[in-house]
Amino acid sequence: ELTLKSSDTHPDGYPTVEAVKHMGKLLKERTNDRICVEVFHSAQLGQEKDTIEQTKFGVIDLNRVSMGPFNNLVEETKVVSLPYVFKGVDHMHRVMDGPIGDDILKAFEPHGYVGLAFYDGGSRSFYNKVKPIKSIEDLKGMKVRVMQSDIFVDMMTALGANATPMPYGEVYSAIQTGVIDGAENNWPSFESSGHYEVAGYYTLDEHLIVPEVLVMSKASWDKLSAEDQAAVRQAAKDSVSVMREMWVAREKASEEKVRAAGVEVITEIDKAPFMAAMDSVYEKHVTSDKLKDLVARIRSTD
Amino acid sequence: MKSVAWALRHVARLALWLAAAGLIMMTVFITAQVVARYIFNDSLVWSEPAAVILMGWFIFLGAAVGIREGYHLSFDVMLYFLPQSAKLWLYSVSDLVVTGFGVGMVWFGSQLALSAWDVKLPSLGISGAFDFLPIVGGGVLMVLFSMERLARRAAGMPTARFGETDPLED
Amino acid sequence: MEVWVLFGTFVFLLLIGTPVAFCLGVASFATVLYLGLPPVVVFQQLNSGVSVFALMAIPFFIFAGELMVRGDIARRLVALAGAMVGHMRGGLGQVNITASVLFGGISGSAAADATAIGGLMIPQMKEKGYSVEYGVNVTVVSSIIALMLPPSHNMIIYSISAGGRLSIADLFTAGIIPGLLLAVSLMITAWFVAKKAGYPTETFPGWAMLGAIFFNAIPGILLIVIIFGGVRSGIFTASESSCIAAVYALLVTTLAYRTMNWTSFVEATKAAVRTTAMVLLVIGCAASFGWLLAFLRIPAELVELMKAVSDNPIIILLMINLVLLMLGTFMDMSPLIVITTPIFLPVATAFGVDPVHFGVILVLNLGIGLCTPPVGTVLFVGCAVGRISVWDAIRTIWPFYGAAVFTLLLVTYIPSLSLWLPSLFH
Numbered sequence: 001e002l003t004l005k006s007s008d009t010h011p012d013g014y015p016t017v018e019a020v021k022h023m024g025k026l027l028k029e030r031t032n033d034r035i036c037v038e039v040f041h042s043a044q045l046g047q048e049k050d051t052i053e054q055t056k057f058g059v060i061d062l063n064r065v066s067m068g069p070f071n072n073l074v075e076e077t078k079v080v081s082l083p084y085v086f087k088g089v090d091h092m093h094r095v096m097d098g099p100i101g102d103d104i105l106k107a108f109e110p111h112g113y114v115g116l117a118f119y120d121g122g123s124r125s126f127y128n129k130v131k132p133i134k135s136i137e138d139l140k141g142m143k144v145r146v147m148q149s150d151i152f153v154d155m156m157t158a159l160g161a162n163a164t165p166m167p168y169g170e171v172y173s174a175i176q177t178g179v180i181d182g183a184e185n186n187w188p189s190f191e192s193s194g195h196y197e198v199a200g201y202y203t204l205d206e207h208l209i210v211p212e213v214l215v216m217s218k219a220s221w222d223k224l225s226a227e228d229q230a231a232v233r234q235a236a237k238d239s240v241s242v243m244r245e246m247w248v249a250r251e252k253a254s255e256e257k258v259r260a261a262g263v264e265v266i267t268e269i270d271k272a273p274f275m276a277a278m279d280s281v282y283e284k285h286v287t288s289d290k291l292k293d294l295v296a297r298i299r300s301t302d
Numbered sequence: 303m304k305s306v307a308w309a310l311r312h313v314a315r316l317a318l319w320l321a322a323a324g325l326i327m328m329t330v331f332i333t334a335q336v337v338a339r340y341i342f343n344d345s346l347v348w349s350e351p352a353a354v355i356l357m358g359w360f361i362f363l364g365a366a367v368g369i370r371e372g373y374h375l376s377f378d379v380m381l382y383f384l385p386q387s388a389k390l391w392l393y394s395v396s397d398l399v400v401t402g403f404g405v406g407m408v409w410f411g412s413q414l415a416l417s418a419w420d421v422k423l424p425s426l427g428i429s430g431a432f433d434f435l436p437i438v439g440g441g442v443l444m445v446l447f448s449m450e451r452l453a454r455r456a457a458g459m460p461t462a463r464f465g466e467t468d469p470l471e472d
Numbered sequence: 473m474e475v476w477v478l479f480g481t482f483v484f485l486l487l488i489g490t491p492v493a494f495c496l497g498v499a500s501f502a503t504v505l506y507l508g509l510p511p512v513v514v515f516q517q518l519n520s521g522v523s524v525f526a527l528m529a530i531p532f533f534i535f536a537g538e539l540m541v542r543g544d545i546a547r548r549l550v551a552l553a554g555a556m557v558g559h560m561r562g563g564l565g566q567v568n569i570t571a572s573v574l575f576g577g578i579s580g581s582a583a584a585d586a587t588a589i590g591g592l593m594i595p596q597m598k599e600k601g602y603s604v605e606y607g608v609n610v611t612v613v614s615s616i617i618a619l620m621l622p623p624s625h626n627m628i629i630y631s632i633s634a635g636g637r638l639s640i641a642d643l644f645t646a647g648i649i650p651g652l653l654l655a656v657s658l659m660i661t662a663w664f665v666a667k668k669a670g671y672p673t674e675t676f677p678g679w680a681m682l683g684a685i686f687f688n689a690i691p692g693i694l695l696i697v698i699i700f701g702g703v704r705s706g707i708f709t710a711s712e713s714s715c716i717a718a719v720y721a722l723l724v725t726t727l728a729y730r731t732m733n734w735t736s737f738v739e740a741t742k743a744a745v746r747t748t749a750m751v752l753l754v755i756g757c758a759a760s761f762g763w764l765l766a767f768l769r770i771p772a773e774l775v776e777l778m779k780a781v782s783d784n785p786i787i788i789l790l791m792i793n794l795v796l797l798m799l800g801t802f803m804d805m806s807p808l809i810v811i812t813t814p815i816f817l818p819v820a821t822a823f824g825v826d827p828v829h830f831g832v833i834l835v836l837n838l839g840i841g842l843c844t845p846p847v848g849t850v851l852f853v854g855c856a857v858g859r860i861s862v863w864d865a866i867r868t869i870w871p872f873y874g875a876a877v878f879t880l881l882l883v884t885y886i887p888s889l890s891l892w893l894p895s896l897f898h
């Protein structure tokens with residue numbers, strides 16, 4: 001009866017797209033065909049900034065988005081976008097699956113969204129065409145493309161690199177021709193964008209491990225009965241494990257392809273100086289008591 | 303009506319000047335970015351978002367002036383076969399429809415601006431409302447200029463259309 | 473029913489002469505109201521449709537074109553083309569086409585090309601005894617060359633519509649051979665048409681004169697080198713190159729040629745704003761329209777429909793080309809790129825067509841649409857410059873349409889025409 005429209009900027013077959021489809025399948029079974037989900041993948045309904053607004057206005061019901069566009073809207077999401085805040089992917093899972101994750105999901109509600117679940121966004125690392133980055137000194141003066149976000153720009157500046165915002169579509173030729181020296185991303189994007197063809201050095205510093213989030217429009221949510229709300233929330237939670245399995249497989253496949261292409265992957269790297277350089281970024285962006293408390297809680301999670 | 307037309311001509315002139323200034327500023331910003339990056343190895347993070355907002359302003363201001371000056375592309379082939387009086391009625395329907403769309407731009411553009419009020423734009427540090435103000439400003443002018451067209455037609459004064467070379471002589 | 477509201481409103485408004493941008497915008501507005509969705513989404517898409525960094529190439533290239541026309545760069549290029557090919561059969565027709573190749577290499581706009589070259593050539597051709605129709609026909613169809621040769625902002629629009637993941641530099645490079653091929657087939661056509669009509673040839677001015685005219689045109693030709701060289705050597709990105717083109721045109725016309733005064737500069741800027749505002753408003757409104765198409769799942773259904781008809785890529789490409797040519801006859805280029813890329817690119821790639829190759833097909837195909845009535849911006853411009861009616865122009869334009877469609881078929885079925893050159897840079 002009721003079809004929930006869901007948006008995703010990733011293409012069909014991508015782990016997040018498949019996860020939301022899986023959620024729809026579960027929901028359909030559990031509500032006896034009353035509620036199903038229709039996924040609009042490949043940014044058909046717009047870029048994330050647009051679909052976030054559309055979700056708020058109730059034009060679409062579900063939305064899988066990255067945290068970045070929410071940073072200046074829902075303060076709590078900033079904390080997971082901080083560089084080196086997590087010790088690794090497993091640590092991120094433990095934090096987001098626990099009470100801290102629940103608190104962040106709840107923080108969406110006053111802004112017109114219902115936070116349902118966190119998906120993986122992988123871990124972002126630096127790649128470039130000039131030289132292997134083995135220490136923080138190697139990054140000095142390098143022109144690195146980052147997303148248009150204050151935290152990311154400040155992080156690059158703190159590392160001594162030259163943060164260069166640029167539309168994603170221009171990055172390939174920009175690296176190829178030398179407008180910029182490199183960029184940063186996770187394994188699957190490094191591979192699918194073809195950037196590995198032009199950037200031969202990938203340094204696994206994992207500076208950002210930012211989960212992605214599935215939110216529902218508060219307007220659509222309020223139309224559901226309490227029972228259906230519970231069913232939606234549960235189906236979303238249940239889709240997370242499917243997503244994570246697919247993500248690991250995808251990451252592995254991308255890694256194999258990139259390594260086979262002869263990209264030099266730098267794994268042995270002392271992250272301590274990188275983390276130490278982040279003090280100024282934390283000082284500037286972790287300003288409220290709420291954020292300070294969240295950072296402290298993440299740091300004290302095993 | 304003549305004095306209203308005179309006043310609106312000056313509004314249109316001012317809007318076109320502002321739009322032209324916007325284009326020139328945009329040229330300066332992007333050139334500055336290229337020079338800073340290539341010569342001084344120092345990227346300007348604000349140049350791209352600032353240029354995009356400027357572009358919004360000059361598009362919507364320019365588009366509004368286009369209604370007054372009649373330079374929007376339209377498809378007049380069917381109208382060739384109609385008598386002049388029928389044509390004038392249909393032009394008025396068009397102008398009414400454009401007025402309605404302009405009202406939508408003002409109303410819903412304001413709604414978007416309000417909802418983005420608390421959002422801070424990255425790299426610029428200004429309110430997200432600035433993203434949507436061009437729509438609101440352009441919408442106000444569109445409503446004004448398309449209502450002027452209706453009034454001019456009612457008063458028997460000429461209105462400009464795409465492909466006509468003679469400009470408004472008021 | 474929603475589909476009928478969307479297309480019905482659009483066609484009705486189009487027929488009563490509402491500006492195309494508003495036909496798209498109001499049809500979307502009406503459909504959203506009919507569906508009971510918050511109308512705010514229409515205006516959000518209108519705004520985000522034009523708030524795209526790479527679209528900046530449109531105002532910049534148009535601005536550069538205006539400066540070149542008003543600052544004498546275009547006239548010197550036409551003079552050079554005249555000295556080079558004027559002595560061939562069809563004389564000024566060949567000059568017109570060659571000038572479009574030279575000018576096309578520095579401008580991305582077919583309308584600018586038709587205005588600049590047509591404005592200079594058509595009066596000359598009339599004077600020398602050519603029929604005005606011939607002049608308009610050659611001007612109009614050869615201006616498609618400007619879309620194919622780099623820089624072309626339509627390639628940038630395509631890259632954005634394809635999700636922003638295609639290399640603009642590759643798309644630029646891919647258009648070169650098809651653009652030159654189009655020039656050659658138009659020149660051959662012009663030769664035959666001129667022969668039949670008995671048009672005169674110009675006298676070859678001699679190598680010394682040719683050298684002097686070439687010297688005069690060097691600053692204009694250098695722009696091609698600067699744009700292409702700058703993008704390929706990493707000084708600036710493809711979309712930034714548009715801004716450099718405008719700055720360079722301004723520098724040449726004020727410092728080298730000294731042909732640009734304050735009044736012409738202000739007029740050029742205002743003209744650029746007018747054209748840009750018109751084009752980008754259509755793109756913004758097309759974004760709302762495209763959003764509704766996606767929301768109503770029309771692209772997905774069309775893909776299914778086409779897959780049901782055939783699974784042969786040759787047939788599929790032919791079908792896509794026919795649909796695009798048809799759409800191109802009644803809509804303008806940029807909105808069609810924005811609307812049709814998300815619909816047809818997935819179909820084409822599903823049948824193994826390279827996205828860069830598809831971009832070249834799309835731009836060439838829709839470029840032909842710019843020259844066909846009822847809605848053909850370039851045809852309108854050409855007729856306005858030559859002061860003849862659209863009907864007079866299209867009665868004799870058929871050989872040139874034929875040459876363009878023939879080139880389109882070659883480009884469609886021989887992928888290496890598009891893909892070989894970019895592959896050299898990988």
Ligand code: NA
Pocket residue numbers: 575576577578579580581617618619620621622623624
């Ligand atoms: Na060009």
Ligand code: NA
Pocket residue numbers: 800801802803804840841842843844845846847848849
């Ligand atoms: Na057309």
